[in-house]
Amino acid sequence: MAPIITKYLTEAELPHYYNNESLSNVVLHFGNKTIFAHKKLLAARGRGSRVLRNEFKENSPFAKAVEYTIEGHDEEIVEVMIRHIYGFQYDNTLVRRNFDTELAKTERLEWLISVYLVAVEYRVPSLSILVTDKLVGMLSEGFHTYRSRHGDKLNKEQKARIAESKQVLERIVALYEQNALPDKLTWKIKPYELFHKAARQMVQYRSFWVAELCGGSDERYTPFAIRMAWWFARIKFDNMQCVDCGFDEEPHYHYLYYGEWPVEFRDLLWRGFHEHIVKQDYRVGENMF
Incomplete structure (x- = not known):
């Protein structure tokens, strides 16, 4: 019988328990692999899985x-x-994978998305946060080289970085479309921080860039555009300390022209801005994610 874990284990001590039959009280099966594990560690707060915590709790x-x-x-x-x-x-x-070559970047993107999905499904926040930061990092690689909407002369390497960033954004948006995640989830549920962080990056760096990529009023990108509008309000109006700041009045409308938004996308942003900021408490949000 596996020993009962009664003390707090540091991260340095945890690997000693990995696939250790003498310290195991449950055998995990996935694919063709078998891992000797410990329920308390799988369900631990901090690094553990909230789903497995419920699966292994008393009376389960x-x-x-x-x-x-x-x-x-x-x-x-x-x-x-x-x-x-x-x-x-x-x-x-x-992990026995090499993603250092240029040809492997697409494979790396899909690999990160897969890790993100399993982390979200099994509610392992510490892992989903790590993957999110890596994906957002990949997304931002092309921002600093994309200097103008009309396009300065870019070298081959800069063009490649821009193309890679576009690929990451398209994949993030497709992720939510393919998994049929309703807007109310992408708006309020904490595990979907990838969607929110990506939107914030786009607002902070290249607002017109995402507008062009999203094809103006393309409905697939509506939840993403609404999230961008939310971050736009947070960033541009953060110094305003009141809820009723008159955001729905005409003088404030010109702020949504920032970044040379195409007309269709600007109207889409304004709709999300009005519906989710003006009609609700502007200051809510940070504690929701």
């Missing part, structure tokens, strides 16, 4: 289970999540 059908199967994800992706829970450095060489 799996409370006394000695085996547990994780399905629906590639075994390598699940292994990344489990290794993260056990304190291993994220995305290290033990």
